[in-house]
Amino acid sequence: xxxxxxxxxxxxxxxxxxxxxxxxxxxxxxxxxxxxxxxxxxxxxxxxxxxxxxxxxxxxxxxxxxxxxxxxxxxxxxxxxxxxxxxxxxxxxxxxxxxxxxxxxxxxxxxxxxxxxxxxxxxxxxxxxxxxxxxxxxxxxxxxxxxxxxxxxxxxxxxxxxxxxxxxxxxxxxxxxxxxxxxxxxxxxxxxxxxxxxxxxx
Amino acid sequence: xxxxxxxxxxxxxxxxxxxxxxxxxxxxxxxxxxxxxxxxxxxxxxxxxxxxxxxxxxxxxxxxxxxxxxxxxxxxxxxxxxxxxxxx
Numbered sequence: 001x002x003x004x005x006x007x008x009x010x011x012x013x014x015x016x017x018x019x020x021x022x023x024x025x026x027x028x029x030x031x032x033x034x035x036x037x038x039x040x041x042x043x044x045x046x047x048x049x050x051x052x053x054x055x056x057x058x059x060x061x062x063x064x065x066x067x068x069x070x071x072x073x074x075x076x077x078x079x080x081x082x083x084x085x086x087x088x089x090x091x092x093x094x095x096x097x098x099x100x101x102x103x104x105x106x107x108x109x110x111x112x113x114x115x116x117x118x119x120x121x122x123x124x125x126x127x128x129x130x131x132x133x134x135x136x137x138x139x140x141x142x143x144x145x146x147x148x149x150x151x152x153x154x155x156x157x158x159x160x161x162x163x164x165x166x167x168x169x170x171x172x173x174x175x176x177x178x179x180x181x182x183x184x185x186x187x188x189x190x191x192x193x194x195x196x197x198x199x200x201x202x
Numbered sequence: 203x204x205x206x207x208x209x210x211x212x213x214x215x216x217x218x219x220x221x222x223x224x225x226x227x228x229x230x231x232x233x234x235x236x237x238x239x240x241x242x243x244x245x246x247x248x249x250x251x252x253x254x255x256x257x258x259x260x261x262x263x264x265x266x267x268x269x270x271x272x273x274x275x276x277x278x279x280x281x282x283x284x285x286x287x288x289x290x
Binding site: 049 | 238246250253262
């Protein structure tokens with residue numbers, strides 16, 4: 001006989017099982033994202049304080065940032081978020097093959113974003129904008145580099161989740177890891193337009 | 203502890219110096235930084251708290267239009283339809 005839960009008289013009189021309004025995955029990701037927003041808020045504030053204080057921006061003899069290429073790269077990253085949303089739709093339909101394919105597409109677009117960023121960074125370094133050139137370079141590489149590290153971490157996460165999905169991991173209904181990964185990926189993607197606006201366009 | 207107290211006492215006795223000290227950051231470049239970046243950083247935790255509470259409330263089933271209906275029902279009691287109102 002299974003043990004009764006809740007101290008009722010019997011199964012038909014037991015209280016309904018307690019269901020929290022927010023499941024553990026979403027709660028954990030909410031806390032993580034709040035801390036990440038504060039982290040990036042501090043970095044963006046530091047960048048903008050220097051930006052507002054400077055009489056000339058960019059500082060003399062420093063290269064201008066590549067706005068056009070980065071704008072296209074922003075669209076690539078937004079496309080990866082769309083692919084991730086499509087992957088979750090495939091998960092809800094129970095289509096495992098489409099899930100793996102769309103996770104791969106999201107990871108691929110994220111990789112393209114990182115590669116283009118790395119290429120642009122290499123060009124900027126050649127033009128003289130380095131981490132130690134001045135406060136402009138320091139804050140730029142710290143802020144954009146922090147985001148790139150986050151994208152890289154999320155990319156590894158998506159790759160692991162895609163591998164697990166290819167082995168049929170999430171078809172049994174236990175989708176917590178995949179949902180957490182999707183939330184984090186959407187956050188990392190949504191953060192980038194704000195950084196692009198603050199660093200490249202303002 | 204005695205030195206800060208002594209300085210504070212002297213500043214109270216010399217309000218002009220105290221005022222000058224408080225405004226020394228208002229140099230032509232000093233005060234320009236105290237704008238949106240600082241205010242944004244100050245406001246950000248409160249915005250995050252509001253967003254978190256909003257997500258909790260939404261997950262618990264609260265919706266803005268339902269709350270508005272409840273408040274409206276509480277503060278504007280319905281008239282009985284059998285009451286004939288004089289309109290002139």
